[in-house]
Amino acid sequence: MxxxxxxxxxxxxxxxxxxxxxxxxxxxxxxxxxxxxxxxxxxxxxxxxxxxxxxxxxxxxxxxQEGQPVGAIAWKPLALVVGSVALFGLLLPTAGLVVALTVLILTSAFASQYFRLDPKAVAGLILLVAFCTVVFVKALGVPLPLVGSWFGE
Amino acid sequence: MKSLKLLSAAVLGIAISAPAFAAGYPEKPVTVVVPFPAGGASDTTARVTTQKMQESLGQPIVVENKPGANGSLGAGQVAKAKADGYTLIVGSIGVYAINPVLYKSLPYDPTKDFDLLTVAVRTPNVLVANPNFPANNVKELVEHLKKNPEKVTFASSGAGSSDHLTAALFWQKTGTTGVHVPYKGGAPAITDLIGGHADVSFQNLGAVSNHIKAGKLKLLAVTAEKRNPTFSDAPTMKEAGVEGVEVYSWQAVAAPKGLPADVKSKLEQSLISALNSPDVKGKFNDIGFEVVANTSGQFSDFLNQEISRWKTVVETGKITADQ
Amino acid sequence: METISNLWLGLETALTFWNLTYCMTGVLLGTAIGVLPGLGPTATIAMLLPVTFGLPPVSALIMLAGIYYGAQYGGSTTAILVNLPGESSSVVTALDGYQMARQGKAGKALATAAIGSFFAGTVATVLLAVFAPPLADLALQFGPAEYFSLMVLGLVASVVLAHGSLLHAFGMIILGLILGLIGTDVNSGTTRYTFGFPQIADGINFVVVAMGVFGLGEIIGNLENEATRTAVLKSVTGLMPTREDLKRIAAPILRGTILGSMLGILPGGGAMLASFAAYTLEKKVSRTPEQFGKGAIEGVAGPESANNAGAQTSFIPMLTLGIPSNPVMALMIGAMIMQGIQPGPSVMTEQPVLFWGLIVSMWIGNLFLLVLNLPLIGLWVRMISVPYHFLYPAILVFCAIGVFSLNNATFDVYLMAIFGFLGYIFRKLDCEPAPMLLGFILGPMMEEHLRRAMLISKGDTMVFLGRPISATMLILAFILLATVLAPAVRQKREEAFQEEG
Missing domain, CATH: 1.10.287 (Helix Hairpins)
Structure with a gap:
């Protein structure tokens, strides 16, 4: 027990x-x-x-009663996934969407044991950022700054 | 299709917006913050007006909804924005006149943080009742209230809303009392009124005019200075014997304090001419709004009057919405 | 006769080339948006509202309606494929749909959802056409007391959502209820549990909680056992339901449709309950309730049909009374006002072309959805066989942007991160998030209606039992609670016996 x-x-x-x-x-x-x-x-x-x-x-x-043990906490994925989302929130107004997305994707991806920063991953990253820019910013008009206050004004 | 082009122009505009700004205002798209969700009265006012303004300003105007905390969230952000004429706000009576007297801590002060531009539109409130409610006019209602104190339910669109305060004002002026039943917005209040779950309510004319026409609600009085042409049978409050209950819900435009003089006058002109153009006027009339389009000076005087009036109502009625 | 001539008028309107195009555009757009996690119909319609200004009113509404039910449908797809419910209604779909997907039966789950939705949509459209005015009057019978009792019934029903410990189901519901209290109290205007943040003065958005607890929690949980997850998804069997599956889902679809149609009419949040109610019903009538939560096809068929039926009939109060039953309907009303049409009882008589055109277009839109989505199933299924370490960062991206777009605020993104953390902790402790989410949705409404009912009745609690509709629902809730608790009590006794023996 x-x-x-x-x-x-x-x-x-x-x-x-x-x-x-x-x-x-x-x-x-x-x-x-x-x-x-x-x-x-x-x-x-x-x-x-x-x-x-x-x-x-x-x-x-x-x-x-007999009960199941909690087991080990997966600290690495927990910290990286939660942290990457918080970083996105932090970077969006200051560094802009492109940087914020890149950081979000890379930080969270390192939580996976299979992730390698190879050409395929870089291509996927660029594709995803471009897709978001076109769909959300250009087509739907979500007020997301492409470049943030650090670089503009 | 035209608006699609405008939209895409607006969107592209944001993307290439340059940081520099110079004499030829506006050089980039203007953002109008609406501190309420899309589809409401402030939103409608903003969208109808800015659609016309884009023509005279020659730049797209983007409406951004920043809802939250009775409009004070968005208003607080605008108060802190740069006073360059590229950020405006379209807000309601609540944002400008009621929040300041009701809440102890607001992220903005409408008289100090804003350059007031114009009151765009207003709509009178009307006193409506469920058709089965015993009183058929204001006099009967007052008698009924006096005979049944704390019994009659007054539905409102929320604690501290303009219709809540109108009810409080009515009680104070007639020396009566009732039970205030707040709802989350006007629509559910009207629903319960039609269903007979609540008795009476002060509502914006535009929101209930169709229900009055269909006989689902009984119109007792309008809280305007004059009778309404569509419902000419309904007396004004004054005609019905109650003085001092002239209440309008209004929507107004402002910018962060400290606009450059030329920008301010250009915005004022553009706003007033847009509001007075026949198609905009027609659109507002269709939904029960009356175009005001006064000057910034008039708006400022009017705002001071409104704030002091609601302050009295709130203090007399010991109304709190913030603890 | 009148109905037929009206429907004919609607058909003529809906079938014009442009209206068909707008209907199709709306449905396509809606599906695409619904599939992207976090980006729901409310945000999209709000963003696209200005685009519709230039269109004639009928076309504008046809397109907006298309976005609405298209997004509902697309949301289910995401819920099934990656366990990300973007709408309160798809929380339930995720329960068994995602389990089916993990067993390689994603195709079957998606097809079931499509077929169920189409059937429900068809029935609901007919209901809308024939019974709209009398049904709207029925909705008016629902006052605060009735709504409160309905919420109680809904909460009791949500216990059934959990397939694990009963105690934790109750715990999570109460936790959800408390989280739902965050924000401004409707009755007094007091702000509660906001810690001084005005950003949550209107409460936390449902999507933020769902994306955090379900989406982020799921991702972290999957990364914990990365090797096992990849293996599970390798085997994909049968894209389409078999004849036997169809037989199994026929009755749930029918029951879901009826339940959903009825709840959808109620403007005070009835449609939200539709899918939950259908799930509860299916689990209760099933001969194998233990399979629910582990990939029971009935658990997808019933709720999906109810959800779609409810989405359609929620147009009834909007079109006949001018009363919005959810934020999307409020936006539709905004769109109508912008077009110079004052929604209300007179729309049907004064704007018959608009009214009937919209109704018929909804059926056509549902047909589009079916035709569009059945062939897409293969594509979706292939999409989730993309290596997970490529898939999950993309999911996170869409969650983050979607959550931001709710209020155009980064604050919501931070909140989602916090709920992601909580979501993972809940998983570790076997606390199921679905009952919590339902508590979160129902809590504020339940309190609002309870206090309003008490206010109107001057503190007389008999109001809940004295009104027939309310009393009926409370009795139903009591019976349901008894049947839920009875097996647990019995089990306890058996356990006690065994220990002695």
């Missing part, structure tokens, strides 16, 4: 309790109102208490 601290149920419970407690704490100042005229705090309080209870149940289940 795996240790409690390795079990999925335990950590899911922790997650629920954390979210519930945070929601309860932040929402403590919202006016409760009455049942007839419910305030903004009524629903959040009820929901966060229920979520915490479910969290307790889930964690308790981890102590009582």
């Amino acid at each position: 795996s240790h409690v601290l390795q079990k999925k149920d335990f950590w899911a419970g922790v997650l629920y309790i954390a979210f519930g407690a945070a929601a309860f704490w932040i929402g403590r100042d919202y006016p409760m109102g009455t049942a007839g005229r419910m305030g903004a705090g009524y629903f959040p309080s009820v929901l966060s208490v229920i979520l915490m209870l479910i969290g307790l149940l889930s964690a308790a289940r981890a102590f009582r």
Whole structure:
């Protein structure tokens, strides 16, 4: 039997309790109102208490029952994929779409063990950036700056 | 097809936009920010007006929707934009006059951060009721409200919307009370009114005129200075015996504070002539909007009046929308 | 008789060369946009609105409608192929459709979706033509109390979406409900859980959450077991459904169509529930409910038909009452206003050419979709056999641009990254995201209607049981909850027995 601290149920419970407690704490100042005229705090309080209870149940289940272990976290893909998207958001207004896309594609691609920066990959990269420029910026008119504030003005 | 060309011109325009700017305004496409989703009243106003303005300015005008936080998100961004005449805003009464009195922290101050250009259009609010509602005119409604305090439901398009405040103003002027029932926008409020789930509401004339014609809603009064030609039977609030409830929903154009004088006058001229052109006027009339097209000075005076009026209503009614 | 002459008028309008062209353009454009993850019909229609100014009103609306249902269809394709639901309705399609794709049955899933959608579209068009006005009146019977009860029913039904632990299904629904509270409270104007960011004062966009939790979460999860994923997709069997498959999906399609048509009429978010409701129904009537979530073809057929039927009938309140039932319809109303047409009850009598032309064009558009998409299936299936390390960066690109285009804001891109992180954590903990998404959609509406109903009834809770439609739905919800909980309770008891023995 795996240790409690390795079990999925335990950590899911922790997650629920954390979210519930945070929601309860932040929402403590919202006016409760009455049942007839419910305030903004009524629903959040009820929901966060229920979520915490479910969290307790889930964690308790981890102590009582056999459960699957969480397993290793894939830190590299997690960091690279999430990070590449955040970088895109950061670079879009400053460096512009072309740079932001290139960075997004390359950063995320390195998360794969199969990815090599060979001519085929470069061709794909250029094709994808060109496609986005033509379709989103030119055809659909999404206000994406092609070159950002670092280079213009 | 013509507009397709314009669109592609607009799009190409962005792509090659040069950073330099000089005397011959405008040299590149102008962006008009609409702080609400596409398809709403501000959006319609912006699109109909700018379509005409492109002709006199000779540059494409791109409408960009930046919705969020009752319009204050987009308005805040425009307030911080460069005052070069390439960023404008088309916003509603809410953006200019109501948000400032309702919210403690706004990312902009309409009287300080904007060069006010013109009030483009306005539309009166109308007091409508479900056809089965017992009162048939304003007098009966006031009596009914006095006999049944805190009973009659007033649907509005949101907490702190212009129709919510109009209802509050009406209660204050008539010494009555009702239950304010806010909705997410005007459409669901009107739906529940037609379905009889709510009793009465102040709505933009344009949004309900078809329902009144079809007999799905009962028109009690218009909140305008004069009767409406289409519904000439309906009295104004003043005629119905309630003073001081003349309320219009309006849409106005502004730019970040500090426009160069020549740019400002060029924009003003272009706006006013576009708004007064017969086809634009006709389009607005069709949807129940009345073209105002006043000068920037008139807009500024009008805005001060509106802000002080709504401030009183909000303070008297202890209305809050921000905690 | 009148209906036939009306339909004839519509046929004449819809079949003119230009209108056919616009219909086809709209459907093509819609499909293309729907397939690109993140870029939904709302954003596209908003962007293309100005293009339609120059067109005659009928053509403009025909094209916009084409984009709408084309995008709905295209969205299902992406949901099935890469587990990226861009619309709330395709969340359900992704559940079993993606599992089918992983088993090499992507072609079958796509064909099922196409056939189901076409059938549903046809039935819904007829409904629209014959019953539009009386159905619209029925929609008006739905007040706050009815909507609240409908939402309760929807939430209970969403428990069925999960195929794992019941406890986690409840947990994720509640979590979704809480996430849905973020933003401005409709009833009081208070902003909740926004941490001072005005960008989320109107709540977090559904697409941001879906792209993050499903899209990014899936990608990270796949990269974790990269070798296994590549192997799974090697074997592609049977592009088209067999005769036996067709027999299996006939009843689900019919049930989905009926359910979807009915829910689509309700302007207060009914259409959103259509696919969820259909999935729940199929899982409940199925003799093999344990296959749901593991690639059951019925789990694609029912919801897809319901979704398309709902998309069609959601035009009923828009055309007959001028009431938008979703953001896309609100944009259509905006387009009509821009064309000088005031939507409302008089459209049908004053603009018969527009009304009937649009209705007939929708059927033609659905036919186009079928003809267009069946041959495309082979292409799509080949597309997902592209090496994954080429595919996923492209998916990320489309997600990022699509999410940006929602509000033209980079803030949403950051939010998507955060939800991507959460999505991966949920996967690791066996917390299924589908119930959370439904809670996220329904939560704000449920609270809004509950509080409104209480406000109007002056705090009398009997309003929910005193009104027949509302009471019926609450009873249904209760029965459903009982049937969901009963097996779990029984199982517990059996487990206890076994442990003793």
